[in-house]
Amino acid sequence: MNTPNYIEDFTAWKQAFKHKYSVTVRFSETDAFGHLNNTNAFVYFEIGRIEFFKECGIAATWFSEKEETIPVAADLQCDFRQQVFFDENLHVCVKVAHVGTSSVDLHYMIVNGKSEVCMTGRGRIVQVSRFSGKSVPWSDRARGYLNQ
Amino acid sequence: MNTPNYIEDFTAWKQAFKHKYSVTVRFSETDAFGHLNNTNAFVYFEIGRIEFFKECGIAATWFSEKEETIPVAADLQCDFRQQVFFDENLHVCVKVAHVGTSSVDLHYMIVNGKSEVCMTGRGRIVQVSRFSGKSVPWSDRARGYLNQ
Amino acid sequence: MNTPNYIEDFTAWKQAFKHKYSVTVRFSETDAFGHLNNTNAFVYFEIGRIEFFKECGIAATWFSEKEETIPVAADLQCDFRQQVFFDENLHVCVKVAHVGTSSVDLHYMIVNGKSEVCMTGRGRIVQVSRFSGKSVPWSDRARGYLNQ
Amino acid sequence: MNTPNYIEDFTAWKQAFKHKYSVTVRFSETDAFGHLNNTNAFVYFEIGRIEFFKECGIAATWFSEKEETIPVAADLQCDFRQQVFFDENLHVCVKVAHVGTSSVDLHYMIVNGKSEVCMTGRGRIVQVSRFSGKSVPWSDRARGYLNQ
Numbered sequence: 001m002n003t004p005n006y007i008e009d010f011t012a013w014k015q016a017f018k019h020k021y022s023v024t025v026r027f028s029e030t031d032a033f034g035h036l037n038n039t040n041a042f043v044y045f046e047i048g049r050i051e052f053f054k055e056c057g058i059a060a061t062w063f064s065e066k067e068e069t070i071p072v073a074a075d076l077q078c079d080f081r082q083q084v085f086f087d088e089n090l091h092v093c094v095k096v097a098h099v100g101t102s103s104v105d106l107h108y109m110i111v112n113g114k115s116e117v118c119m120t121g122r123g124r125i126v127q128v129s130r131f132s133g134k135s136v137p138w139s140d141r142a143r144g145y146l147n148q
Numbered sequence: 149m150n151t152p153n154y155i156e157d158f159t160a161w162k163q164a165f166k167h168k169y170s171v172t173v174r175f176s177e178t179d180a181f182g183h184l185n186n187t188n189a190f191v192y193f194e195i196g197r198i199e200f201f202k203e204c205g206i207a208a209t210w211f212s213e214k215e216e217t218i219p220v221a222a223d224l225q226c227d228f229r230q231q232v233f234f235d236e237n238l239h240v241c242v243k244v245a246h247v248g249t250s251s252v253d254l255h256y257m258i259v260n261g262k263s264e265v266c267m268t269g270r271g272r273i274v275q276v277s278r279f280s281g282k283s284v285p286w287s288d289r290a291r292g293y294l295n296q
Numbered sequence: 297m298n299t300p301n302y303i304e305d306f307t308a309w310k311q312a313f314k315h316k317y318s319v320t321v322r323f324s325e326t327d328a329f330g331h332l333n334n335t336n337a338f339v340y341f342e343i344g345r346i347e348f349f350k351e352c353g354i355a356a357t358w359f360s361e362k363e364e365t366i367p368v369a370a371d372l373q374c375d376f377r378q379q380v381f382f383d384e385n386l387h388v389c390v391k392v393a394h395v396g397t398s399s400v401d402l403h404y405m406i407v408n409g410k411s412e413v414c415m416t417g418r419g420r421i422v423q424v425s426r427f428s429g430k431s432v433p434w435s436d437r438a439r440g441y442l443n444q
Numbered sequence: 445m446n447t448p449n450y451i452e453d454f455t456a457w458k459q460a461f462k463h464k465y466s467v468t469v470r471f472s473e474t475d476a477f478g479h480l481n482n483t484n485a486f487v488y489f490e491i492g493r494i495e496f497f498k499e500c501g502i503a504a505t506w507f508s509e510k511e512e513t514i515p516v517a518a519d520l521q522c523d524f525r526q527q528v529f530f531d532e533n534l535h536v537c538v539k540v541a542h543v544g545t546s547s548v549d550l551h552y553m554i555v556n557g558k559s560e561v562c563m564t565g566r567g568r569i570v571q572v573s574r575f576s577g578k579s580v581p582w583s584d585r586a587r588g589y590l591n592q
Binding site for chain 1: 322342346382
Binding site for chain 2: 300328329333334335336337338339342359366368369370371372373374375376379426429
């Protein structure tokens with residue numbers, strides 16, 4: 001298996017994750033090939049991403065209908081290294097790779113109970129106005145959280 | 149297989165459906181038992197229900213954020229008669245069973261390519277205010293559509 | 297709100313649940329009306345049901361491809377009492393209402409953080425042969441677990 | 445918006461798609477931000493990919509439990525260019541970018557009713573043994589189809 005181009009040194013890359021969230025593979029997430037359907041990797045990335053944004057205090061305003069800004073995915077990618085099956089307990093790990101003016105590049109790693117890396121991934125999230133759809137720069141506070 | 153209590157005469161019940169919509173079973177909707185995951189029956193019911201509401205001119209206002217009313221499911225049930233598999237072409241059939249002041253009881257039937265009835269179901273939809281959550285009576289026009 | 301016909305006395309019915317499992321509403325489970333999409337109630341029921349079957353020792357054989365029997369949903373129903381929103385922590389409660397020769401009638405209750413009952417439901421699960429599709433009676437051991 | 449690195453010339457890239465499949469955005473696929481939840485882009489890619497494999501005669505054996513080989517996703521990525529909303533009719537376009545010994549690199553483009561490109565993407569699919577998980581080279585026939 002080749003290392004994806006968003007990872008320089010795999011050992012160093014793995015060790016830099018400090019945020020991790022648990023998810024258990026649901027039966028409704030499997031498919032007729034007997035394993036987790038590939039589309040659910042991105043559901044798990046979204047869970048990890050939102051938990052991370054909640055943890056660092058940024059999500060609070062996004063999910064209030066009164067607030068102007070929401071996060072949107074600009075791009076997403078996933079590399080599948082290991083099949084995952086019903087009822088496995090996984091860790092969804094998230095870290096900040098780069099903070100832009102109104103965006104953030106997040107990296108993802110999903111690890112199974114045997115500490116095997118099952119999926120890796122990345123994606124850029126942009127903060128936009130709910131109304132105009134245009135990008136909205138991070139507040140100093142949000143930028144501070146993301147750079148921690 | 150017993151006839152569910154919302155069906156009096158199965159032959160007559162089947163013949164009274166005039167609205168039908170096509171759906172093809174997606175691979176991501178199957179599960180590790182090799183068939184359609186049971187939860188997707190309700191996804192198919194929702195597709196049929198919304199297509200029906202669009203067809204009878206009621207849905208137009210619900211999906212505009214400026215409008216006050218939205219439909220909510222009060223209850224839903226499904227009887228599974230026949231397994232369904234990847235790539236099957238199904239018909240989702242919908243009919244009005246009863247029109248209330250601000251609600252409608254819909255019946256559902258899902259039929260496969262061999263004209264076998266795979267699922268039957270029913271459920272009450274209530275029109276409510278997006279803001280107060282309280283029920284909102286049908287307009288005369290909506291009631292007219294539903295009683296057709 | 298009327299009491300569904302599978303509940304005699306609501307207070308007594310609520311108190312008889314001994315098995316409960318946690319679930320947090322995912323963002324991908326919400327819909328454009330801003331709340332949990334109705335179809336996910338049945339995803340939560342499936343999670344509760346499988347956790348219950350695991351807890352009582354019955355699920356072990358179902359998810360091994362070498363085993364002959366699998367559980368299938370014969371019917372399912374849900375009554376929606378209270379809207380549910382992103383990030384709410386819910387308890388999915390499960391209990392046995394009736395044990396048949398090769399089937400079991402399960403009842404469900406989903407409760408939010410304010411101890412409000414958001415959904416109630418029921419459904420019959422039948423143990424069938426993976427190969428013939430015919431019903432397979434419970435073993436004495438399985439029956440023992442279900443009747444506890 | 446930058447052009448993703450898997451696209452050299454966007455105009456030429458767009459014109460080279462010959463396979464397209466229709467999909468209509470379901471209500472259950474939207475989220476509380478009022479648009480299509482990002483995870484469903486990959487559901488649409490899977491639909492397009494499987495339709496393409498069916499059309500070119502390769503899928504037939506994969507979905508029979510007697511057959512040895514299944515396709516698995518090695519990687520997947522999506523660039524989001526334009527928001528998509530409930531009830532939009534989309535075209536999911538698929539083309540072969542590169543054929544390997546036992547894999548194929550597919551490109552995806554999702555276009556809305558105004559001929560706007562809403563998402564682009566790519567991903568490598570590998571044919572593997574259902575039993576050993578090891579890659580299985582394409583037959584001459586399958587390679588012929590993919591190179592057409």
